[in-house]
Amino acid sequence: MQSLSPSQMVEPDRVHRLAYTSQEIFDREVENIFEKIWVYCGHESQVKKPGDYHTLQIGRQPMVMVRGKDIKVRVLYNRCPHRGVELCGNTHGNTGSNFVCSYHAWSFHLDGKIESIPLMKGYDGTRMTRDNPDCSMKAAARVDSYRGFVFASLSPTGPSLLDFLGEAKIAFDDMCDRSPEGEVEVVPTCHRVMQHSNWKFFMENQLDSLHPSVTHQSTGVAAGRIEKQMQAGGTTPPLYYHYLSTFASSFEQWDSVQTINFPRGHGVLKAYMGLRPQDPDTKAYEKLMEKAYGKEKMEEYLSRSIHHVLVYPYLSVQSPLQQLRCLRPLGPNKTLSEIWHFRLKGAPEAIYRRSLWYYNLVNSPATMINADDLENWTKGQWGLESTGSDWVSFHRDFGRDTIENGVTYSNKGTSEAVMRSQFKAWSEYMGGAK
């Protein structure tokens, strides 16, 4: 196979399969994208007390997000500067007032600065002195947060966090605005599921409106049946039946929604799942919201038409239901997904429980929805590893989207504008854009 450059792999309406399968391309993605852009590390509420930490991976780098004694949240390389040994050995926990290495007991303050080294005299006269930065844990080049969501970039230069997020920051606004206090708090359970496919499958799938009624028909139909059975029996089915049964809506319904595709590959799938039934819980919640923001703002916040927001190339945020899925790409055909849920501060318990049903039914490791998505992505990966054909088709509604000021509005829900826009961003990144 002759090698293609990333720019040769992407055409406006189709993409070469190697973009999903080549190790060489994956290595360049790590270097040009994941180890440069702003990567989501976690929510501030995951590390409440000094010493609380959470480990994560940025590109190939083992990182740790930690709360310092000064209350600041930092993101450090989770490795000892002496000979590289990992410092925090669990996914999360509290490291006390310092980090201590398991190999030769170098210890570090919570901001990463060297604290002490056994028999320090041994370094006298060498260049490994306490004031040498090589003696301390390295910090991510840049750390910033938006509405409590912490991001880090391993590149000292490049756009600010807000410039990177662009319009996709609506994901965090929409989530937080739904809280009468304007804030969310993490639910301390993370579901982790391994995908045996390239990260792009997931990102494309999140705004792919043609697939739900095909892929998830079995669950949508089964839930719809029970939903109707309950209605016929005179009971109001809990909202989660509706969450599930919409998956089997007609092609036409899904085609009537719209995707908005922003620069840098970010995007929104519009559509609204009817989260404002007129039951007492919703009414009580809306009252609190009105008290906090006034009627007009409350209406604006609660009637946003958002199904998913994508922060390309690794986050999928379902803000109306406070869910966040984060990808950690590990190889061309291996992607770890971390799935988090948040509570709206100050909102009634019933509102949390309502969105919890979605988290459990759609996003848990026993999901009745993603079971069939994962199957598609695995089989898709196999297919693209085959030389059966070199090109992946993104022709649907090509040339029929509305483009204004760099934003692409699909005029059909099922337009493959989403994938075209993502690959435009991809080739810009791979070509060295920041």
Add this chain to the structure above:
Amino acid sequence: MAAAKKTRNPKGAKVAKVAASAKRKAAAKTPAGKNLKQNVVIRAGAETRRTGAQRIAPDHSPRAKVVAVKAPRTLAAAASTRGDLQRRVEQFLYAQSELLDNKYWQDYINLFAADGVYWMPVTTDQTEWEGSPSIFAEDKLLMQVRMGRITHPNAWSQAPMWATNHLVSNVVIEKETAKEIVVRSRFHMMELRRDNLRHFGGTYRHTLVRKGDSFAIKLQRVDMFNSQATYDYVLQIWV
């Protein structure tokens, strides 16, 4: 667009059309991202064959046909009525495993009391089946949904070879009252999918109520010992 004409949901189609043109107008006027006013509400799906792959290929299925078969009497009886309580609950647990491994889903659901719950929490310190993240949290109706999914002709991830094998042991009666019996046991489940084997293990805690000569499950709590580890693929059915 022959397919579109065939839909018997003209009302829905009209709503969609109106919304689409309104949307185009909105898109032209408002700045990007501000254009998020609610305009399309996704409603529940209609009947089976009007959507999904069935609309294109009504009779195609990627998987072996599922014929609902009742479990043989020997299994469905679910427990020996003979012997002391220890022996009877053991027999009940063995029968439950057989129903699962032989895919008698309805018979398995029938083991549950009317208000029965199947629950797999994430951590062992969770005490309520509602109100915190769980891997499974299903009443009988939701169990019915899961069975409906897995038996649907287009449950795609059910196409590959798939089977489970349960072993149950270490059966201990924790509590016995006139109304309820709480039984703790250990399980080990092997699962075959395509050519891959997975292992799951953990603790069952059954809260049983007496039902005639046998029992009904009020709560089956399943604590997977590896519940916090990364899942390689998902659990499609009850463990």
